[in-house]
Each structure stands twice: as C-alpha cells, then as structure tokens.
C-alpha cells in the first residue's frame with residue numbers, strides 16, 4: 001500500500017503546502033496547534049478540495065488538480081474517526097456498527113463483524129445506546145463503525161484528545177491491535193509524544209503548513225526536529241524487542257533488543273511477545289566509565305554517534321549500542337565536563353523504561 005499526498009491550499013491567511021508518502025502501517029501527523037494537521041487530513045478525506053495537488057492510494061488517483069480529478073469523499077472508501085465519536089444517538093451500538101457497512105462496496109471484503117467487535121472489546125455493549133457509554137467506549141464504537149465500512153485507509157484526527165488520561169490508557173491498546181492485526185493503513189493526527197511513540201511507524205512533523213521533518217518514529221522522536229520545547233523535553237528512543245523472560249514475583253520483564261537486554265519493571269507480559277520500548281532521553285544519564293554500585297537496572301555500553309545542541313542549554317546525544325540506538329538528553333555543561341564527542345565510548349544509565357505491553 002502506498003499513499004502519496006501532495007497538497008497546496010489556502011485557508012484565509014494560512015497556506016498549507018505539504019506532502020508525504022507512506023507505505024502501510026501508522027503514519028502520524030505531528031505538530032503544534034494550528035500547524036495544519038487537520039487541514040491535511042481533511043484534504044485526504046475529500047472534505048477540502050485543494051487549490052493544487054495530487055493524492056493517490058496504490059496508483060488510484062483521488063485528486064489531481066492538473067487533470068481536474070477530484071474523487072468525492074464518499075467514493076474514496078476512507079474511514080474517519082474524529083475527536084468526538086459522532087455516533088447516532090437513536091441507534092444502539094450494534095445499529096451504529098452495522099450502519100458503517102452500508103458504505104462498503106459489494107466487492108470489498110468487510111472486516112467480519114465479530115472480529116471487529118472482539119478486536120475493540122465492545123461485545124458487551126452491543127445493545128446499549130451511545131448516551132450510556134463512557135467516552136472511551138464511544139470512541140471504540142466509532143473506530144469499529146469506521147472499520148466495518150471496509151475502508152482502504154483509516155484517518156484518525158486526535159481520536160483520544162477528548163478523553164482523560166485513564167481513558168486514553170484504556171483505548172491505546174486497542175489502537176495497537178488495530179495496527180498489528182488489520183492491514184488497514186492509518187493516518188493518525190496527534191500532538192502527544194507518548195501516543196505517537198506507542199503507535200506510529202513513521203512521523204510527519206508539520207510547522208506553519210509545511211513539512212518540517214519526516215522519518216521513522218525512532219528518528220523523529222529522538223528530539224531535535226520536534227516542534228516545541230515541551231515536545232523536546234519528552235523526546236526519547238523507541239526500540240523494538242521481544243520479551244525473553246518474565247519474572248512474576250518482581251514483575252520484571254527482560255526484553256531482548258538487537259544486541260542488548262533491557263529489564264523493565266512493573267510489567268505483566270508473556271515471554272515471546274513483540275513489544276516496543278520508549279526510553280525518554282531525559283531519563284538517560286551518561287558516564288565515561290562503567291558505573292558500579294548503582295541501583296539502575298539497565299546500563300548499556302555504546303559509542304557516541306552524534307551530538308545535537310538546542311537553544312535551552314541541553315544536548316541530545318545519540319549513542320549506538322551494538323545496533324540499538326539510545327538517546328540521552330543532558331546539559332551542555334555536562335557534555336563539556338565529560339568531553340563528549342562522536343566516537344567516544346560511554347555508558348548509558350537508563351532510569352526509566354516505558355514498555356508498551358498490552
């Protein structure tokens with residue numbers, strides 16, 4: 001699946017001039033408020049007819065301003081999920097879910113009803129009406145409705161933004177399952193670093209209507225190209241691994257990365273599971289010799305590959321640890337005192353690891 005987007009469009013004083021290519025998986029559109037994320041999604045959905053541009057999915061051209069092509073939104077077969085679930089209040093959950101099927105073309109293989117219901121954990125809600133659901137449940141039903149319309153692409157515009165942290169944590173695992181268990185590519189708008197770290201395969205950073213950075217999630221979230229100082233404070237490493245062992249009494253998971261083992265506390269998980277680790281760069285300290293007598297469970301030896309300074313007196317140090325990349329964010333002063341430079345051997349002391357385990 002290849003999604004190719006190039007859009008130029010004027011909205012009042014705002015100029016959107018952005019594009020990207022995505023090969024399946026989850027593409028996150030990331031950027032501060034007003035950077036143009038929603039406008040770009042609306043153009044992909046067919047809710048905006050761009051002044052100029054071309055949008056194609058697997059060679060099927062949906063917009064081509066040069067040739068006067070503009071496929072209307074209902075013929076694009078894209079599912080959409082917005083901040084608010086927008087369910088039909090007079091229909092039950094089941095009624096809302098099956099409504100989506102009306103939009104599926106006859107030749108499309110619809111996601112089977114039971115499979116979608118199980119995937120989203122909404123089987124016990126089928127007879128209820130939207131007014132009797134929590135915000136998180138409503139959003140899961142909205143996602144189910146979009147999936148049952150057999151979409152070729154799922155557009156999700158801040159689907160968790162209206163939920164509190166607890167509800168967000170409840171729904172994120174379902175979004176991960178969606179990513180891992182369906183083949184539907186997803187364009188996902190968010191301005192939360194941890195959400196993007198958990199879900200995205202690649203990230204497009206927008207600033208003032210233009211693409212500021214684009215790349216794999218592990219590169220973009222490492223720091224320097226994130227849009228705001230607050231985002232850069234949350235920057236870190238995203239690493240894929242497999243659970244090698246789980247020690248229930250200590251609630252400690254051991255995760256095998258490319259060439260390192262990482263111990264993750266406070267986890268409940270089975271051995272063999274593929275997981276994603278998120279290591280905030282501010283929670284990584286550096287030492288130039290192997291530290292001893294420390295309580296930290298994870299100390300990785302590596303070589304500095306690059307150092308990037310920002311305007312807050314901090315540096316982001318990229319460390320190659322046998323194929324696993326770890327980022328540390330330390331003060332520029334510490335960098336000078338330790339004489340950090342590319343090629344130097346350092347020990348990364350990891351204070352916290354968040355494990356995306358569900």
Ligand SMILES: Nc1ncnc2c1ncn2[C@@H]1O[C@H](COP(=O)(O)OP(=O)(O)OP(=O)(O)O)[C@@H](O)[C@H]1O
Pocket residue numbers: 011012013014031032033034035036037038039040191
């Ligand atoms: N119909 C319109 N007319 C004029 N300006 C518009 C219109 N729609 C959007 N804009 C402007 O375009 C800019 C981008 O808006 P957009 O909603 O795409 O940003 P966003 O990145 O999704 O922001 P947020 O995170 O706050 O949702 C904003 O400055 C907005 O005010």
